[in-house]
Amino acid sequence: MNRRTLLQAAIIGATAVLGSLPALAADTSSKLVVADQSELVRNLLDASGERKNLDFAIEFPNFAGGPAILEAIRAGALDIAYVGDTPPIQARASGTLLPIVGTFTREVAQYRLTSRPGLVINKLSELKGKKVSYVEGSGRQVFLIEALNRAGLKLTDVTLVNLRVADLPDAIRSGTVDVAVLQEPHVTRLVKQVGASPVLDPEERKLLPSTSYFYARPEALADPAKVEEIKKFLTAFVRAGKWSNDHDKEWAKFYYTDFQRVSAEDTDAILKGQSPLIFQTSAEAIPHHQKLIDILYQAGSIKEQFDAKGSFVDTFDSTIQQAREGGS
Secondary structure, eight states, X not given: OOHHHHHHHHHHHTTTTGGGOTTTOOOOTTSEEEEXXXXXXXXXXXXXXXXXXXXXXXXXXXXXSHHHHHHHHHTTOOSEEEEOSSHHHHHHHTTOOOOEEEEEXXXXXXXXXXXXXXXXXXXXXXXXXXXXXXXXXXXXXXXHXXXXXXXXXXXXXXXXXXXXXXXXXXXXHXXXXXXXXXXXXXXXXXXXXXXXEEOOOGGGGGSOOEEEEEEXXXXXXXXXXXXXXXXXXXXXXXXXXXXXXXXXXXXHIIIIIIISOOOHHHHHHXXXXXXXXXXXXXXXXXXXXXXXXXXXXXXXXXXXXXXXXXXXXXXXXXXXXXXXXXXX
């Protein structure tokens, strides 16, 4: 299926599940609706002061993971969405092209392979035979596959337990799974509260950079007014991200300590494990996206090894370049 056909299919399918999302199926014509996760985007814009510079209405419905966002954007309830590195690939593999309009990454992954209380994993090879959470369509999927690849293992070498993203912390706490792919502040909380443990193999910190995207509903990109709003939003987001790099302690207190109620001590630990946000144009982001596609294809998680270039639009590249090169 070529890119034009995929784009047409995405437009036709955008309302396919509208009836399943009555709470979100609102008219988006008078505002920009941006899917958020862990309320990160909204908080970043608020903390940096960039939100007040936007001259249009904007909403941030919050989601737990890429699969739920895909359902909502197919329903026409969202304009753009903040997602991890795998959801755009899974959407395209299922026949829905949701063009990527912005990419941001950290050199060190924010995902952590985390084991249940009483289990310490020193080497990635020790994942063999373990019960491991598997969230298809989430960025956690490709992170786990690459961890197994580094250990010389396959998905068939572990017992996969399909869970929702929201259920992962409790699955580790209760021992329902041996290992889950988690993010902060859940890793630090579970280590403190129940004695969970991040995988200790130094290779785990070298697996993949922490890459996230904003992808768009095709109809939004066909609307000149929406395109202008997306440009302004991306400008504000890049500036906000630069602010967080330059004011990391202030940002960490705002988001982790004050909003997520993480202790100051644990907030410091989270901050030490983070690397700065990097904002990429489509040309800069394509090589890594191709690597992710190849990993998923070789693992049998997608049936087609498609060209990463078809997942991006370059409409907003100059916007991202100008914002990242400008003042904080």
